[in-house]
Amino acid sequence: MTLTPAPTPTRAATTFPSLADANAAVADAGGTRRPWRPALLAVPASVLAVWATAVGLTGTWDRVADGAVAAVTMVFGSLVAGSTPQGGGAVAFPVFTKVLEVPAAGARTFSLSIQTVGMGTAAILIILRRLPIAWRALRVMVPVACVSFLATIAGLTRSGPFRPSVLPDDITKVGFTVVLAVLAVLMVRLRDTRLPHDDVEGSGTSTAVLVTAGVAGGAASAVLGSGADVVMFVALTLWFGVRPSVAVPTSVVLMATVSAVGLVRLGLADGQLLAPTGDVDLPALWLAAAPVVAVGAPVGSWLASKVTDKVLLGVVIAFAGAEVLSTALFLERVRTDLQLTAIALLVGAGAVRVLWSAHRLRFPHLYVPRPVPPVLWPAPAASATGARPAHTHEREGGGAMASPTRTPPIVSGVLSRAGQLNDPRARYCHRSGQRLERGAGSLADGPRPHLGVVCADDGTSHPLAGDLLVGRAPGRHHLVTDGIADPLVLTDDTGALSRAHLLLTLRGWDIRAADLGSSNGTWMQAVDGQPWVRLPVGEAITLPSGSMLACGSRRLRVDHLHVR
Known part of the structure; x- marks a missing residue:
């Protein structure tokens, strides 16, 4: 007996509620659109107002002009601070120490002080925007990293300008490069891996790992001006399998907190931001860069929330590569002291080996080669004209997902x-x-025949033959680029629809919907007249036939062709 799939549905008659009524229903259910949008301007504007008032009252406009080089440096540094786990100090530290010849301890204090402004502003907006954050990890690492920072300052620094580290400046600079190089190599190896988690699991082992990471990150920040964010990012991604799009904003919040502690301890208690020290006018450099990072870091955070994990890792890799290159070009001791260079290479290679091995042991299933699914249906031979044979059928859960261009499971x-x-x-x-x-x-x-059809409020309909990613620009999401889902592009003049907003999946005979962490959420009305409910982020909910979905200002209805 020959089984043939159902024909592709192309149109479905459906009646939608008026846009005003639907929006009112969503609002009544608690779905206020973008409550954080005013804060996107208000928070940086408040910082700028405080800065301008302080500079005006103290009459230090001329000193701000003298520190213009710091402002130029932090144009790029602020974007890095808000969008990557490397922090603004990852730009300020190498530029100040290698190009401007500022002592490493002075560059550390500047990095901590300027990150307090930039990453602090970005952290506030991250929380207000309700971007995904690994809160369990933060609750452990924030106090540990802060205590470790203060202990390192007390025990591993000596008297002198800027409380320099007991380590020589060249060793500090090379150590900073090794940290970023290790991060780059690990991210290259991790770039094509889809990590599964949004937070850490609550267990004694997890707490021990987070405490260790907090101690290491706090100590690194006390010597280098940054590092807590890098250590946290590596721990979250490699040990806990947390997605980069969650790990980055989490690391920004941590580094902002540690930086604030550093500003109070070094900038205010030690007076390093209150008066020039020697030939370095640190207060002028900080005042000149503060308004730049107050705007740039939130912009970087916003950009990071709009790109895929793969793009985000690519930026991290590129920047770390630039840091390694700058060390080779500007630090003469790297070229003349072969013993130092060899030790740095061995330490970096060893760290990569240990961390990557631990990751592979934690998540072996992510690196098991995907088996070739068995051919269950004979595929017709290619024709003489060169046409390709039809795709073989695959069991549900096999290698490829069903889509209009592949044979269903x-x-x-x-x-x-x-x-x-x-x-x-x-x-x-x-x-x-x-x-x-x-x-x-x-x-x-x-x-499996087509399960249903998605009807949009503009009268178009889209057959459900495979997983469907809905958004205003879903084509760049890894689920689409990796061939797991097909894109459904919707326009939305209000800006309330995210680039990758909603995922419709087919499992067996069920149609499911999951919000992908969109800014304004996805709302569902299962039966006409029932209240709208918000879909949980990342959790697939089975849809009854006729379910209404609200994505931004757009409305969709999902009709199941088999179950009424």
Whole structure:
């Protein structure tokens, strides 16, 4: 008996509520659109107002002009601070120490002070925007990193300008480069891996790892001016399997907190930001760069929330590579002291080996080669004209996902008298309308027909033959670029629709919907007249036939062709 899939539905008659009524229903359910948008301007504007008032009252405009080089440096540094786990100090430290010849301790204090402004502003907006953050990790690492920072300042620094580290400046500079180089190598190896988690699990082992990372990050920040963010990012991604799009904003919040502690301890308690020290006018450099980072870091955070994990890792890798190159070009001792260079290479290689091995042991299933699915249906041979043979059928959960360009997976169902495969829960055939008999021989395996159709509020309809990613620009999301889902592009003049907003998945005979962490959420009305409810982020919810979905200002209705 030959089984044929149902024809692709192209249009469905549907009645949508008026846009005003639907928006009102979503608002009544608690869905206020973008409550953080005013803060996106208000928070940086408040920082700028405080800065301008302080500079005006103290009459230090001329000193601000003298520190213009710091402002130029932090144009790029602020974007890095808000969008990557490396912090603004990752730009300020190498530029100040290698190009401007500022002592490493002075560059450290500047980095901490300027990160307090830039990353602090970005952290406030991250929280207000409700971007995904690994809160369990933060609750452990923030106090530990702050205590470790203060202890390192007390125990590993000596008297002198800027409380320099007991380590020589050249060693400090090379150590900074090694940290970023290790991060770059690990991110290269991690770039094509889709990490599964949004937070750490609550266990004694997890707490121990976070405490260790907090101690290391706080100590690194006390010597280098940054490092707590890098250590946290590495711990979250490699040990806990947290996605980079969650790990980056989490590391920004941590580094902002540690930086604030550093500003109070070194900038105010030690007086390093209150008066020039020697030939370095640190207060002028800080005042000149503060308004730049107050705007640039939030912009960087916003940009990071709009790109895919793969792009974000690419930026991290590129910047770390630039830091390694600058060390080779500007630090003469690296070229003349072969012993120092060899030690740095060995330490870096050893760190990469240990950290990557630990990651592979933690998540071996992420690196198991995908088996080739068995051919269950004979594929027709290629024609003489060079046409490619049809794709083979694959079991649900096999290698490839179903899409309009691939043959659907094999599922179990009920055959009608006409040989059509139907959902086992259906009472009538979706093609002929005949009543389905549940006798011997009625159950069979075969290609899954189209399950349903998505009808948009502009009158268009889209068949559900495979997973569908809905958004205003879903084509850049890794689920689309990796061939797991097909994009459904919707326009939204209000800006309330995210680039990758909603994922519709097909599992067996079910149609499911999951919000992808969109800014304004996805709302569902299961049955006409029932209240709108907000879909949880990242959790797939099975949709009854006729369910309404609200994505930004757009409305979708999902009709199941098999179960009414």
